[in-house]
Structure formats: C-alpha cells, structure tokens
Amino acid sequence: MSMEQISLEVKLVDSLATPICMLDTIIESSWNGPPLYVDFNRLYLVDIHELGETAFAARTDSRGEASLKNDPRIRQYTKDLQLMKLATRTGSKKYVAGLAECIEKDSPVSPERKMKWKQQMERAVGLFYLCKNGRFETLKERPLKDDAMRWCVQKVILLPKLYVIYNSRLDIEGRRKVQIKTKDRILLLQYKYYYGQESNNDLILWDENTHVDINLAQSQC
Template identity: 30%
Template structure:
C-alpha cells in the first residue's frame, strides 16, 4: 500500500507580507517546480466568490512539498495584484496573477472549469500552463470508449488510484465529512463558514486534504499514459488541447457552471496530435 502523502504544516497566507514572501519563493527557486491548485468558495463560479486558493508547490523531490492556504476572502484582489519585493531571475517584478497566467509554469488542477470561471469573472485572471488532472485520468483509464464516456470526480480518483490503506481512507473521508457538515446546507451547514475568521480547523483541513494527493495522482496518470500506450506523447498533446478548450469555454458568456453536460468526457482522437 502507498503511504499517505507526507504532509507538512501548511502556511496560511493572509497578509501582504506573507503573500510577498510566497511570491519570492515561487519566482526565485532555480529548480523546476509544479504547482497544484484548488479553489474553495461560495458558489465557486462567476455567480459566487472565492474564499481560498490552496497551492501545493512540488519540487520533484529536490525539496519537500509545501502547501500554502491563500486567504482570498481577506486579501481580495491584492492577493493577485501585489508584487514581490524582489525581482525574479529576469529582473522583473511578479504577482500571483503573473504566475497563474504564465504558459511556462506548469499548474495541475482537477477539473479546471469552475476555478477558471471564478478567477476570470472575479479577478480577470486568464489561467495558462494548466494540465487538467480530471482529463488525464479519463485518458489514462483502461477500457473501451464506453468506459471513458463519463469523467470521474476527485473523490473517486483518490479512492481508486491513490492505493490508500483502509485506515488512510477512513482518516481522509473523516476530514472531508467534518468539513462538509459545516458548509453543506443539506447537512445543516452554511457556505458562509468559508468566510468566517478565525477559520475553523475543520474547514482548514477540508481545504488542504485533497491537494496533498494531486502530485501522486498526476504521477500515476502520467506513467499510465507514457507506458501503457504506444502513442503516449500524443496523449499529452491531446490533454493539453482539451484543457485549453475547457479554459476557453469557462471564460465564455454561455458557460454554465452547473451544466449537466460537464460530466461527459471528450472524444479522444490522439492521431491528430502526432
């Protein structure tokens, strides 16, 4: 059984000083890194607000992963428009918006659509450099076309592809359930709890839990695509193309954040990506 991903104490970013420190860390590290991102909010979309951006920085084993919980509700637009106090390697000042919009900085997000919609509608951010992990799972899933017709949710991916032991699954599910009780109306909760300060420990844990698994799932699906298929490289191009379509769709005037067709997977035609 795989071990639970090593979890260090997350850093809460809720002030300009802590935000500038984070940006310095992101732009001044020489080693290549991958950013794993998840957003939480109230009706997260163009019709709602963003409360938190959870950011896990993965250095590919050179340094330990570190997780940042960026308090968007407290910082507002300053979270994205504040410049670092030092210059990047190219002698330019950077903001979190610059990093999110950079086509050369790899970002991994599970189902990017509503996150992209919320960032674009509320803060004018056009995400680039994204690999959609939900699309990667669908492309990597073994079986025939019928078995790939629908996309999976993140919880199903964690349960089936993270190889957690039963004890680890119980611990993860408990943390998720404790958070849901506080914000899900059908369980007696209220979404406004995401914007209450000080932040309840159950909500903090809820925001953190899933992101820890993203690097492991990314490796699982990447390995499947590279080893399990003779045309492996074409799959990466196909996923990048479908991710770009999702980003474009999420910024369109006709995008429906809760549309029923969002459960449908794309039809994969990798031959066109030779």
C-alpha cells in the same frame, strides 16, 4: 519518508506579504513537475475572498515580474488531474471523475491513509453542504475555522502522488488533448455565471474540435 508521515506546515495566505513568500518558494524550487507541488512540509491556502485580484497580481522581488497571473511558466504548467484521469480511462469520456473516486481507485497511499482521508472529508460535509444542513459560506467566515482549514488541506494533500500516477500513464496524444481541454476548463472558470457546485461542470467536451465558447454562453443567459 512517506506522505503519511510528514507533518505539514500550513500557511493561510491572507495578506500581500504571504503570496510573495509563496511565489518565492515556487520559483526557487525545481520545475520538473507541477510548480505548486513543492516543499512537501509546507502548504499554502490562498484566501481569494480576502485578497481578491491581489492574490494573482502580487509580484516577487527575486524575479521581478513573476506572479500567479502573468508568469508564463505557471500558465504552461497548469495541470488538470481530472482530465489526466479521463485521458487514461477506457470507455466513456463524457464526465470527469470526482476527487474521491480518483483517491479511492488510483492513489498509491495505503488503505489506512485513504480511510483516514475519507473520514476527514466526510466530517467536513456537514460544514459546507446544504444537503447536510451546512453552509458553503462557512469558507468565507473570518477568522477561518480550523475545521474549514483542515478541509482545504485534505482537498489537496494527496494530489501530488495522483499526478505522478496519471502522468506516467499518459501518451503523447493524451498529453496534447489534456492541454487543449485544460485551457477550455480555465475559460469556463472565468465565465461570469460559473457556479462551482453545478453538477454539469463534470461534463467534458472531449472532442478536440469542440471547445468552450464563453461569449456564446453569455449571450444565451
């Protein structure tokens, strides 16, 4: 059965009990690929605005200490698809490609599915983007609007197949550099003044000897 034919069960993680259920699902599944790409008939949307630190600190009884924050396997298997795309791309490696470009050029799903995905994403633009008279704060409103939930689902629904494509193209050196630069991008996300809509976030220091220095960045603010 193709991804286009599967009806997803979508769960909004907005209470402590649900992330524990999510962790059990991850841990009990195969670890052959990225651990969050499991059980294609279910998708968890983690409500970080409501749960805060609890979302990362929740533990599952089946493995005692397992949590999104402290389980070493989860940190080890963090994959950055934009960097995987960058590593397999010829030419300039200064900027990473956006999700829409990755889907359009590399996703193995049908052209019809790509068009449907694009249309669904474009409908959400009016909800969230200021340039289209939208408000990104819509994602913080509770209860979460159906349109907002659908947008969140569409942001990730086609990523598993992209991972398979990019992973098959990576050589040993590419995997090593992706791992190094993934750690840099995670550090950037933890930066106090990080703003997710900043276009400069697409700028990548691909030279393996150049790394993000958060302490230096903070001292310059």
